[in-house]
Amino acid sequence: MTAIEANASDLTCDVVVVGAGIAGLTAAEQLVAAGLDVRVVEARDRVGGRTEGGEFASGTVVELGGQWVGPTQDEVLALAQRLGLETFTVYDEGSSLLFADGTRTEGDDDTFGLSTDAARAFTDLVEHIDRTAATIDREAPWDSADAVRLDRMTAAQWLDAHCGDADARAFMDTMLASILAAESDEYSALHLLFYLGSGGGLHRMMLTIGGAQESRVRGGTHQLSERLAESLGERVLLDEEVLRITGWDSADDADSEAVAVTTEHRTLRCHRVVVAVPPTMATRLSYDPPLPAGRDVAQSHMTPGNVLKFQVEYPRPFWRQEGLSGMVMSLDHDVSLVYDNCVPDSDAGILVAFVEGTHARNFNSLDERERARRVIDDLTAFFGDDAASPTEVLQRNWSEEPFTRGCYGGRFATGLWTTVGAHLAAPCGLIHWAGAETAAVWNGYIDGAVRSGQRAAAEVVAGVR
Template sequence: MSDVDAAADRETDVVVVGAGLAGLTAARWLDGRDVDVRVLDARPQVGGRLRSREVDGVVVDLGTQWVGPGQRHLRRLAADLGCEQVRQRAEGDALRYDGNGTHRGKTAIDSLPLPARLNLGAAVRLLDRRSGEVPLEAPHRAPDATAWDETTLATWRDGALRTRRARALFDAAVRSSFGSEPADLSYLSVLFAVRAAGGFERLTGLDGRPRTRIAGGVQTLADRMAADLSGRVHTDSPVRAIAHDEDGVVVRTDDESVAARHVVVATAASRVACLDFDPHLPARRAALSRRPPHGAVVTCVATYEVPFWRPDLSGDVLDEEGPVCRTRDVSPLDGERGVLVGQLFGNAARRWSERTRSERRSMVLDRFAEYFGDRAVEATGYTDVAWPNVPWSGGCCGAAFPPGILTTVGEALREPVGRVHWAGAETATRWPGHMDGGVQAGKRAAAELVGRLRTD
């Protein structure tokens, strides 16, 4: 027994803090290798930023929800768990709204005036090319890392995009991917995200390629992993403190203390700062806990008797003016009911998270009517989640890295602190901040631990 675990109520090999995709993946991977594990989460349910709910007889997702091209870790997990993946409908035209009305095209980019489309295309190609210079394991080692990290994405945008319409669409696409404004993001962090996703259009969903969703709601992934862990996942158990030394750790909640050989912290980056570490985290790791805020998202879902926008429209709308930035058709496969999900991001999400649900409903349905006509106000059901208000979350998109973080303290992002390991989705090297990134980060942390457990 080490000094830190002398008074612990329970003992295990590894404690995992957080029952989102990253934490549950790490626990499941460890359990499969005969490692005793205990998962603790402050929320009343598993899943983290996954949130599925029945509305008007239809199961809808109110958090992160789409499975994109190239997200192999997430697809493999869904297959392993027996979760059916259903194709996101892509037939029909997409819409771009610019305050003066809607404009149709196969994708939002296709609906731009030619000068703006050419300007945006050139800027995206430059982003993609430069992103290839960013090492996925160490973005701070890119050739121009310091200069890029000191530059905001907005500053780069102003130099690369000369037309107002190209800038407006670019900003909307960025908000919908990061939940943040271009002025709040390091240019280097965006290059890293672009490289990690395989291109700007793939990252932002502007490529027009169909996504998939999880039948029965994306929360099914978390529920099935928790069920497989049979009693080792404990909700309503907020971790308050982690004591650690060279021999072990003790993790303390309101109700118990658990001694372990190692701990995996798989919470949102902004939540790490709420944990009391003894001894304190090193300065670089502590800075990472304080500075990258989570993106701000409000997800709003409206149900209809039928998907009346079909077949001419796909239901995909990119709104350059907001406050509803991105809208998609998430109707059931049989098409007997219509469901639209609209999302607010960044500054708009923060503003509207302070309003009542009734006020948000009125605003969202009015906005849908701008896109699809007056029938859009005749919703049969409505619900939403303002993620900035959700306890223990603080946001829904991944961590948004402001200028000066990656090159000064970013090297500590995945580096263990003694027996404290990190598995938040922002620690991934593929699709960081997304579901696929959470699965990859959980696997990486678990593999890291297995190697150390063998030598303890």
């Protein structure tokens, strides 16, 4: 074990939590409630992780990161209520728009603007996906019936085998890209079915009212982390990028701090560590001794999605006057998904637009001004000249965010769930893992992050005692 030199800023405690996103802060709060001395170290100058607030010049606050909550996301809804935060139902009145093969079609939540035959084929495919997803073991996907076969093929191959309608298949790829921020040939069929099953199925995930996009937190979801951090007070240390974790394989000795967590400014000695950062960021920490091969492969191959999020403000929500809900799905443009994102405290019209998957990777070579121009061009194609002159555009490319490097969550390509999947959430010696990618319920969502923090805290309490 590498020797660590002590300095005046060194600290000792029971548990160090790496990462002040919702998962890490949830774990820290529960550990403190259990009577343990905890420190949270965060590389950024803010808390919130993949939730982040943005503010227009008008003063209206919106979310640059994760924003929606909905039915069955019981843990995050309970947390919001306990922290004194209000939720509101999103606007979902009027027709949606579909752009495919150069054609603009109005639709609703049942048809999405698809033709009769394509809508029927798409509905049949969704029902088949959800029946199959319900058979996947959420706690141990690798033990599911037919897991090896499903893990050996891509999601695209599996979908091709179960849908012969070209229009329905193309629409399904765009729908799934809006959920996983990746293309269907970039992850295994087993990953697709596990991920969708963790949230109750594709039907629930793609719906607005009654689904995963039903509600938002008034003032933004980043307040969940901010209020948790306020309650933890000086236990939360910002601008503390962790460089290495040493001694994680030591026997847990109640009379000594076996593990050393070293940041740029100090060393924290503790009994246990909770690493609550995305798997791709966990690979960038140094571990002494090195992590077991299974864990290292699992975290290094959990590839994050690619997404750019744009919040676009207008003087008024002009689309509502035209009988439109503001929802758009496009198979033809860089912007694949748009929602009405107006907030109760403002009369302004706000659209949220997403560039995902391959389109997002293509945007990486553009500067922010060009990205915004192309998004506005797409919104103008969707809604007409009223969309051409927004008052302001806010944007976040999550693949460029240095301590995230991608959103929404991570994905496993073929052959990984059945070989290294069991290592993703299992403790390594005195290290415990949290984060939305480790959740069995609502994996990749804010609710899943909360649940993962609760699980990791329970593991630590059981281990320490």
